[in-house]
Amino acid sequence: MIFSAVVLAGTRPGGDPLAKAQGTSHKALIEIEGRPLLERVLTALQKSGAQPIGVSCDDPAVMALATQLGAQVLPTGRGPSDSTAIAFERFGGPMVVTTADHALLESEWVRQLVADTPDDADIGIMLARREQIEATLPGSRRTYMRFADGQWSGCNLFFLKTPKARAAIDSWQAVEADRKRPWRIARRLGIGTLLTYALGRLKLAQGIIKLGRRLGIEARLVQAESGLAAVDADKPSDLEDIRSLLSPR
Numbered sequence: 001m002i003f004s005a006v007v008l009a010g011t012r013p014g015g016d017p018l019a020k021a022q023g024t025s026h027k028a029l030i031e032i033e034g035r036p037l038l039e040r041v042l043t044a045l046q047k048s049g050a051q052p053i054g055v056s057c058d059d060p061a062v063m064a065l066a067t068q069l070g071a072q073v074l075p076t077g078r079g080p081s082d083s084t085a086i087a088f089e090r091f092g093g094p095m096v097v098t099t100a101d102h103a104l105l106e107s108e109w110v111r112q113l114v115a116d117t118p119d120d121a122d123i124g125i126m127l128a129r130r131e132q133i134e135a136t137l138p139g140s141r142r143t144y145m146r147f148a149d150g151q152w153s154g155c156n157l158f159f160l161k162t163p164k165a166r167a168a169i170d171s172w173q174a175v176e177a178d179r180k181r182p183w184r185i186a187r188r189l190g191i192g193t194l195l196t197y198a199l200g201r202l203k204l205a206q207g208i209i210k211l212g213r214r215l216g217i218e219a220r221l222v223q224a225e226s227g228l229a230a231v232d233a234d235k236p237s238d239l240e241d242i243r244s245l246l247s248p249r
Contacts, residue, residue, distance in 0.1 A: 001094060001114055002049075002051070002094075003049075003050055003093075003094040003095060003096060003114055003159075004050060004051065004052050004053065004054070004091040004092075004094070004095045004096070005045045005048075005050035005052075005053045005054070005095065005096040005097070005098070005110070006053070006054045006055070006056055006074065006083075006084065006087035006091065006095060006096075006097055006098075007038065007041055007042065007045070007053070007054070007055045007056065007066075007071070007098055007099065007100050008056050008080050008083055008084065008097065008098070008099045008100065009026070009027075009028045009038060009055050009056060009057040009059075009062055009066075009099070009100035010056060010057060010058055010076040010077075010079075010080065010083055011026060011057075011058055011059055011076075018030070018233065018234070018235060018236065018239070021236065022239070025059055025061055025062075026057075026059040026061065026062050026100075027100060027101050027233065028057070028059075028062050028065070028100035028101070029059075029061055029062065029065070030233065030239070032103060032239070032242060032243055032246055033243075033246055033247065036065060037100055037101055037102075037103050037233060038055070038062065038065055038066065038069070038100050039065070039069060040103055040104075040105065041098065041099075041100055041102050041103070041105050042055070042066070042069045042070075042071055044105040044106055044107045044109075044110065045096070045098070045105075045107070045110060046070070046107075047107035048096075048107035048108075048110035048111050048114075049107075049111070050096055050110065052071075052072055052091065053070075053071045053072065054071060054072040054073070054074040054087050054090065054091065055071045055072070055073055055074065055100070056074045056075070056076050056077075056083040056084075056086065056087055057073060057074075057076060057100075058075075058076045062100075072090075074086060074087050074090060081169060084097055084160075084169050085166075085169045085170075088160060088165070088166060088169060092163065093160045093161050093162050093163055093165055094114070094159065094160065094161045094162070095159075095160045096110055096113065096114065096157065096158070096159055096160075097157075097158040097159075097160060098110075098156055098157050098158075099156045099232065101232045101233040101234065102156050102157075102232050103231075103232065103233050103242045103246075104228050104229075104231050104232075104242060104245065104246075105229075106226070106228075106229075108225075108226075109126070109155070109157065109224065109225070109226065109229045110157070112126075112222065112224075112225055113126050113157050113159050113222050114159055116222045117159045117161055117220060117222055118218075118220050120218055121161060121218045121219065121220040122160075122161055122162045122164040122165045122167075122168070122212070122217040122218050122219065123158065123159060123160055123161060123162075123165045123168050123212065123217060123218075123219045123220070124158070124159035124161065124219075124220050124221075124222045125154075125157075125158055125159075125208060125219065125220070125221060125222065126154075126155040126157040126158070126159075126222045126223075126224050126229060127152045127153060127154055127155055127204065127221060127222075127223065127224065127230070128152065128153055128155055128223070128224040128226070128227050128229050128230040129150050129151070129152060129223070129227070130142075130144055130150060130151040130152065130153065131150070131227075132224065132226070132227030132230075133153060133227035133228075133230050133231070134227070135227060136226065136227040136228050137227065137228060137231060137241055137245070140231060140238075140241055141235075141237060142230055142231070145204070147202055147203055147204040147207065148202055148203045149203040149204060149205075150204075152204050153230040154230065155224050155229040155230045156232055157224075157229065159222075164216070164217045165217065167215045167216055167217050168212070168215060168217060168219065171215050204221055205220070205221040208220060208221045228245070
Protein backbone atom coordinates (compact mmCIF):
# COMPACT_ATOMS: atom_id res chain seq x y z
CA MET A 1 0.00 0.00 0.00
CA ILE A 2 1.17 3.52 -0.81
CA PHE A 3 0.98 5.84 2.19
CA SER A 4 2.37 9.15 3.38
CA ALA A 5 3.62 10.09 6.85
CA VAL A 6 3.87 13.13 9.08
CA VAL A 7 6.18 13.70 12.04
CA LEU A 8 4.79 16.03 14.69
CA ALA A 9 7.66 18.24 15.83
CA GLY A 10 6.01 21.40 17.09
CA THR A 11 7.36 23.41 20.03
CA ARG A 12 5.34 23.81 23.20
CA PRO A 13 4.98 27.37 24.57
CA GLY A 14 8.14 28.27 26.45
CA GLY A 15 10.13 25.45 24.88
CA ASP A 16 10.62 21.85 25.93
CA PRO A 17 12.33 21.24 29.32
CA LEU A 18 14.10 18.10 28.11
CA ALA A 19 15.53 19.92 25.10
CA LYS A 20 16.76 22.75 27.31
CA ALA A 21 18.39 20.28 29.68
CA GLN A 22 20.18 18.72 26.71
CA GLY A 23 21.34 22.11 25.40
CA THR A 24 19.20 22.19 22.25
CA SER A 25 16.38 24.41 21.02
CA HIS A 26 14.08 21.47 20.30
CA LYS A 27 13.66 17.85 21.41
CA ALA A 28 13.94 16.70 17.78
CA LEU A 29 17.56 17.93 17.78
CA ILE A 30 18.72 15.92 20.80
CA GLU A 31 21.51 13.62 19.64
CA ILE A 32 21.94 9.96 20.48
CA GLU A 33 25.06 8.26 19.15
CA GLY A 34 25.72 11.33 17.02
CA ARG A 35 22.31 11.37 15.31
CA PRO A 36 19.43 13.76 16.08
CA LEU A 37 16.15 12.15 17.10
CA LEU A 38 14.44 13.56 14.01
CA GLU A 39 16.96 11.87 11.75
CA ARG A 40 16.28 8.52 13.41
CA VAL A 41 12.53 8.91 12.96
CA LEU A 42 12.77 10.02 9.33
CA THR A 43 15.15 7.18 8.46
CA ALA A 44 12.69 4.61 9.84
CA LEU A 45 9.79 6.17 7.92
CA GLN A 46 11.79 6.27 4.70
CA LYS A 47 12.73 2.61 5.09
CA SER A 48 9.08 1.73 5.71
CA GLY A 49 8.17 3.03 2.26
CA ALA A 50 6.29 6.15 3.36
CA GLN A 51 6.18 8.79 0.64
CA PRO A 52 5.88 11.74 0.89
CA ILE A 53 6.99 12.48 4.44
CA GLY A 54 6.25 15.78 6.15
CA VAL A 55 7.63 17.31 9.33
CA SER A 56 5.28 19.66 11.16
CA CYS A 57 7.61 22.10 12.88
CA ASP A 58 8.11 25.75 13.83
CA ASP A 59 11.77 25.74 14.90
CA PRO A 60 14.18 27.06 12.23
CA ALA A 61 16.86 24.47 13.08
CA VAL A 62 14.33 21.64 12.84
CA MET A 63 13.04 23.01 9.53
CA ALA A 64 16.57 23.08 8.14
CA LEU A 65 17.28 19.53 9.29
CA ALA A 66 13.99 18.21 7.89
CA THR A 67 14.73 19.77 4.50
CA GLN A 68 18.27 18.42 4.54
CA LEU A 69 16.91 14.92 5.20
CA GLY A 70 14.47 15.09 2.29
CA ALA A 71 11.22 15.75 4.15
CA GLN A 72 8.62 18.41 3.43
CA VAL A 73 8.27 21.12 6.05
CA LEU A 74 4.66 21.62 7.13
CA PRO A 75 3.25 24.42 9.29
CA THR A 76 2.17 23.70 12.84
CA GLY A 77 -1.23 24.38 14.33
CA ARG A 78 -2.26 25.35 17.85
CA GLY A 79 -1.53 21.82 19.04
CA PRO A 80 -0.82 18.29 17.82
CA SER A 81 -4.37 17.78 16.53
CA ASP A 82 -4.31 21.00 14.50
CA SER A 83 -0.91 20.08 13.07
CA THR A 84 -2.25 16.65 12.09
CA ALA A 85 -5.27 18.27 10.44
CA ILE A 86 -2.99 20.52 8.38
CA ALA A 87 -0.94 17.51 7.26
CA PHE A 88 -4.08 15.53 6.42
CA GLU A 89 -5.30 18.41 4.27
CA ARG A 90 -1.96 18.32 2.42
CA PHE A 91 -1.47 14.56 2.04
CA GLY A 92 -4.85 12.96 2.70
CA GLY A 93 -5.14 9.29 3.58
CA PRO A 94 -3.64 6.84 3.98
CA MET A 95 -1.21 8.66 6.28
CA VAL A 96 0.89 7.51 9.24
CA VAL A 97 1.26 9.95 12.14
CA THR A 98 4.12 9.80 14.65
CA THR A 99 6.27 12.13 16.75
CA ALA A 100 9.81 13.49 16.55
CA ASP A 101 10.78 11.99 19.91
CA HIS A 102 10.07 8.39 18.83
CA ALA A 103 13.78 7.67 19.01
CA LEU A 104 13.53 3.87 18.74
CA LEU A 105 11.12 3.88 15.80
CA GLU A 106 11.64 0.94 13.46
CA SER A 107 10.39 0.62 9.89
CA GLU A 108 8.94 -2.80 10.80
CA TRP A 109 6.59 -1.19 13.33
CA VAL A 110 5.30 1.24 10.72
CA ARG A 111 4.77 -1.55 8.21
CA GLN A 112 2.98 -3.63 10.86
CA LEU A 113 0.65 -0.72 11.65
CA VAL A 114 -0.25 -0.36 7.98
CA ALA A 115 -0.57 -4.09 7.31
CA ASP A 116 -2.54 -4.96 10.48
CA THR A 117 -5.10 -2.17 10.19
CA PRO A 118 -8.11 -4.08 8.78
CA ASP A 119 -9.37 -3.37 5.29
CA ASP A 120 -12.69 -2.08 6.64
CA ALA A 121 -11.10 0.32 9.15
CA ASP A 122 -10.71 4.07 8.78
CA ILE A 123 -8.01 4.37 11.43
CA GLY A 124 -5.53 2.06 13.16
CA ILE A 125 -4.04 2.85 16.58
CA MET A 126 -0.96 1.03 17.85
CA LEU A 127 -0.60 0.25 21.57
CA ALA A 128 1.58 -2.14 23.54
CA ARG A 129 0.83 -4.30 26.57
CA ARG A 130 2.62 -3.51 29.82
CA GLU A 131 4.16 -6.97 30.01
CA GLN A 132 5.63 -6.51 26.53
CA ILE A 133 7.23 -3.21 27.51
CA GLU A 134 8.61 -4.48 30.80
CA ALA A 135 9.99 -7.60 29.12
CA THR A 136 11.99 -5.55 26.64
CA LEU A 137 12.87 -2.64 28.92
CA PRO A 138 12.59 -3.56 32.63
CA GLY A 139 12.04 -0.60 34.91
CA SER A 140 10.79 1.73 32.19
CA ARG A 141 8.31 4.27 33.57
CA ARG A 142 5.39 4.68 31.16
CA THR A 143 1.80 5.85 31.43
CA TYR A 144 -0.62 2.93 31.34
CA MET A 145 -4.35 2.64 30.73
CA ARG A 146 -6.06 -0.19 32.61
CA PHE A 147 -8.64 -2.29 30.73
CA ALA A 148 -10.28 -5.66 31.31
CA ASP A 149 -7.59 -7.33 29.20
CA GLY A 150 -4.61 -5.71 30.91
CA GLN A 151 -2.67 -2.46 30.99
CA TRP A 152 -1.70 -0.71 27.76
CA SER A 153 0.52 2.19 26.70
CA GLY A 154 0.28 4.24 23.52
CA CYS A 155 2.96 4.03 20.84
CA ASN A 156 2.53 7.43 19.17
CA LEU A 157 1.72 5.60 15.94
CA PHE A 158 -1.56 6.21 14.14
CA PHE A 159 -2.70 5.19 10.67
CA LEU A 160 -5.29 7.49 9.11
CA LYS A 161 -6.37 5.16 6.35
CA THR A 162 -9.40 6.75 4.70
CA PRO A 163 -10.85 10.26 4.23
CA LYS A 164 -13.34 9.46 7.04
CA ALA A 165 -10.41 9.47 9.49
CA ARG A 166 -10.80 13.24 9.47
CA ALA A 167 -13.60 12.72 12.03
CA ALA A 168 -11.03 11.32 14.47
CA ILE A 169 -8.87 14.42 14.02
CA ASP A 170 -11.89 16.66 14.61
CA SER A 171 -12.66 14.78 17.83
CA TRP A 172 -9.01 15.05 18.92
CA GLN A 173 -9.18 18.81 18.36
CA ALA A 174 -12.33 18.99 20.48
CA VAL A 175 -10.72 16.97 23.28
CA GLU A 176 -7.69 19.29 23.30
CA ALA A 177 -10.04 22.29 23.47
CA ASP A 178 -11.98 20.68 26.36
CA ARG A 179 -9.00 19.36 28.32
CA LYS A 180 -9.99 21.62 31.27
CA ARG A 181 -13.64 20.49 31.00
CA PRO A 182 -13.48 16.71 31.49
CA TRP A 183 -17.26 16.33 31.68
CA ARG A 184 -17.44 17.25 27.99
CA ILE A 185 -14.86 14.60 27.13
CA ALA A 186 -16.80 12.04 29.17
CA ARG A 187 -19.99 12.95 27.34
CA ARG A 188 -18.36 12.11 24.00
CA LEU A 189 -17.49 8.63 25.23
CA GLY A 190 -21.08 7.84 26.22
CA ILE A 191 -22.38 6.78 29.62
CA GLY A 192 -22.57 3.10 28.66
CA THR A 193 -18.93 2.94 27.65
CA LEU A 194 -17.85 4.84 30.76
CA LEU A 195 -19.77 2.50 33.07
CA THR A 196 -18.34 -0.59 31.37
CA TYR A 197 -14.84 0.86 31.76
CA ALA A 198 -15.44 1.86 35.40
CA LEU A 199 -16.63 -1.66 36.21
CA GLY A 200 -13.47 -3.13 34.69
CA ARG A 201 -15.35 -4.94 31.93
CA LEU A 202 -14.16 -3.00 28.88
CA LYS A 203 -11.41 -4.49 26.74
CA LEU A 204 -9.18 -2.07 24.88
CA ALA A 205 -10.10 -3.26 21.38
CA GLN A 206 -13.81 -2.97 22.27
CA GLY A 207 -13.29 0.55 23.63
CA ILE A 208 -11.56 1.71 20.46
CA ILE A 209 -14.34 0.27 18.29
CA LYS A 210 -17.07 1.84 20.45
CA LEU A 211 -15.39 5.25 20.47
CA GLY A 212 -14.82 5.12 16.72
CA ARG A 213 -18.46 4.31 16.02
CA ARG A 214 -19.60 7.22 18.17
CA LEU A 215 -17.54 9.35 15.79
CA GLY A 216 -19.00 7.65 12.73
CA ILE A 217 -15.82 5.78 11.80
CA GLU A 218 -14.32 2.31 12.12
CA ALA A 219 -11.31 2.43 14.46
CA ARG A 220 -9.18 -0.59 15.33
CA LEU A 221 -6.47 -1.54 17.79
CA VAL A 222 -3.15 -2.72 16.37
CA GLN A 223 -1.17 -4.48 19.11
CA ALA A 224 2.53 -3.72 18.80
CA GLU A 225 4.75 -6.72 18.25
CA SER A 226 7.53 -5.02 20.23
CA GLY A 227 7.13 -3.34 23.61
CA LEU A 228 9.81 -0.85 22.58
CA ALA A 229 7.28 0.77 20.25
CA ALA A 230 5.81 2.49 23.32
CA VAL A 231 9.10 4.08 24.39
CA ASP A 232 9.67 7.74 23.52
CA ALA A 233 11.82 10.55 24.89
CA ASP A 234 9.69 12.47 27.38
CA LYS A 235 12.05 12.74 30.35
CA PRO A 236 15.75 12.30 31.23
CA SER A 237 15.24 8.68 32.33
CA ASP A 238 13.77 7.90 28.90
CA LEU A 239 16.92 9.22 27.23
CA GLU A 240 19.04 7.06 29.53
CA ASP A 241 16.98 4.00 28.58
CA ILE A 242 17.15 4.81 24.87
CA ARG A 243 20.89 5.44 24.94
CA SER A 244 21.48 2.19 26.78
CA LEU A 245 19.52 0.33 24.09
CA LEU A 246 21.14 2.05 21.12
CA SER A 247 24.74 2.20 22.31
CA PRO A 248 25.47 -1.53 21.81
CA ARG A 249 24.00 -1.32 18.30
